[in-house]
Amino acid sequence: MPATDWKEDIADNEAERFAYYTSVLSAIQAKAQAGRALHAKGNLGVEADFEVLGDIPADAKQGMFAVAKKYPALVRFSNGASAKRADQKPDIRGIAVKVIGVDGDKVIPGMEAAVTQDLLGIRSPTTPVKNAEEFIKLILAVQTPALLPFKLIGSLGFARALHVIRTALAGFKIPTAALASTAYYSALPSQYGPFAVQYVWRPVDGHVLATKKGELGEELAARLRESAVMYDLCVKFFIDSKVTPIEDASVEWKSELISVARLTIKKQDVDSPRGKAITAYVEKAAFDPWHARKDMKPLGNMMRARNHAYRASTQARGAAPEPTDMPTFSA
Numbered sequence: 499m500p501a502t503d504w505k506e507d508i509a510d511n512e513a514e515r516f517a518y519y520t521s522v523l524s525a526i527q528a529k530a531q532a533g534r535a536l537h538a539k540g541n542l543g544v545e546a547d548f549e550v551l552g553d554i555p556a557d558a559k560q561g562m563f564a565v566a567k568k569y570p571a572l573v574r575f576s577n578g579a580s581a582k583r584a585d586q587k588p589d590i591r592g593i594a595v596k597v598i599g600v601d602g603d604k605v606i607p608g609m610e611a612a613v614t615q616d617l618l619g620i621r622s623p624t625t626p627v628k629n630a631e632e633f634i635k636l637i638l639a640v641q642t643p644a645l646l647p648f649k650l651i652g653s654l655g656f657a658r659a660l661h662v663i664r665t666a667l668a669g670f671k672i673p674t675a676a677l678a679s680t681a682y683y684s685a686l687p688s689q690y691g692p693f694a695v696q697y698v699w700r701p702v703d704g705h706v707l708a709t710k711k712g713e714l715g716e717e718l719a720a721r722l723r724e725s726a727v728m729y730d731l732c733v734k735f736f737i738d739s740k741v742t743p744i745e746d747a748s749v750e751w752k753s754e755l756i757s758v759a760r761l762t763i764k765k766q767d768v769d770s771p772r773g774k775a776i777t778a779y780v781e782k783a784a785f786d787p788w789h790a791r792k793d794m795k796p797l798g799n800m801m802r803a804r805n806h807a808y809r810a811s812t813q814a815r816g817a818a819p820e821p822t823d824m825p826t827f828s829a
C-alpha cells in the first residue's frame with residue numbers, strides 16, 4: 499500500500515509572503531497587458547474526452563478516479579512567459595485540462611458545489627526552484643534576461659543562483675518535439691484520498707513527432723484535422739519525505755507510473771466556426787489547480803502560493819466563471 503504519512507510544513511507567515519508574491523505577479527501582468535500573469539500565450543484551445551479507466555489498482559481508485567466514467571473536458575496548451583512571443587523562443591510549455599461534471603465537494607470556499615477538476619502540467623518533472631520564494635525570484639529575474647544572472651545572484655546567493663540558472667536553462671529548451679508527443683508533469687503534489695501523488699500526462703503515441711519550425715499550436719491543429727491525439731494520465735505515489743518531498747519542488751518523484759485515465763483530444767477543426775468558439779472560450783476560462791475536489795487538494799509550498807496567485811490573475815483579466823456543464827458550441 500502507498501504511504502499515508504505525507505505531511506505539509508506550513509510556515510507561520512506564509513499567507514503574507516504569498517500575498518506579496520501575488521502582488522509581484524500582478525504588477526508583471528499589468529505591465530505585459532497580455533492577459534494571464536503567466537502562460538499568457540495559448541498555443542491551442544480544444545475539446546476532449548477524459549475517461550477514468552476501470553482496470554486500475556485498488557489503491558489508485560481515489561477521488562474522482564474511484565469510479566470509471568467518461569467526462570467532457572477542455573484543454574489549453576500554452577507558453578509559460580508573461581508576454582506572447584514566437585514559439586521558437588526558449589520557454590516553459592504548459593497543458594491545462596478542465597474536466598467537467600466532476601462530483602464531490604471542491605476546495606475553494608464558496609465554490610464547494612463546482613463541477614470542475616483542473617489538472618495543470620509543464621514539460622519537466624521538477625522545477626529549477628525549491629519553493630515559491632525562489633520561484634518569484636526567478637520570475638523577477640527572467641523579466642530582464644540580460645540582468646538575470648546578476649539579479650539571481652543578488653537574491654539567491656552565488657552557488658544557489660548558478661544551480662537554478664543551470665537547471666532552468668535545461669528546461670527552457672526550444673521545442674523539438676510536437677505537442678502531441680510531449681509528456682507533461684504536475685511537478686507538484688496533490689492529495690489523493692489518503693495518499694499523495696504527482697500527475698504525469700504520457701503521450702499514447704510513443705514516437706517522438708518532430709515539430710516543424712513554425713507555431714506549436716498550428717502543428718497540433720493540423721494533426722487534429724486528421725486524427726485524435728491521446729495522453730494517458732498517470733499518478734506517481736508519495737513514498738517518503740526524502741525521495742518524494744511534499745515541500746521541495748526541485749526533487750523528481752521517481753515512483754512507478756500508474757495510468758488512471760485517458761485524455762482523448764478528439765479529431766476537430768480548430769479553424770471551423772465551432773473550433774474558433776472553443777478556442778475563444780478556453781482563452782477566457784480560468785484553469786486553476788485549486789479547482790479541485792477536497793480529497794484531491796493541492797499540497798506543498800508552491801501549490802499553496804498558487805492558491806493566491808491564480809485567483810488574482812483570473813480576476814484581473816476578467817476570466818469566465820466556472821462552467822456548470824460542458825458549454826455547447828454550435829457547429
Ligand code: HEM
Binds near residue numbers: 576815
Ligand atoms: C510546477 C509548478 C507549476 C505548474 C505546473 C504551472 C502550470 C501552469 C499552467 C499550465 C498555466 C496555464 C493555465 C492556462 O492555460 O490557463 C499556468 C498559469 C499561471 N500560473 Fe502556474 N504553474 C506552476 C507554478 C506556478 C506558481 C508557483 C505560481 C505563482 C506563485 C504560478 C502562477 C501562475 C499564474 C498567475 C498563471 C495565470 C493564471 C490565469 O490567469 O489563468 N504558477 N501555470
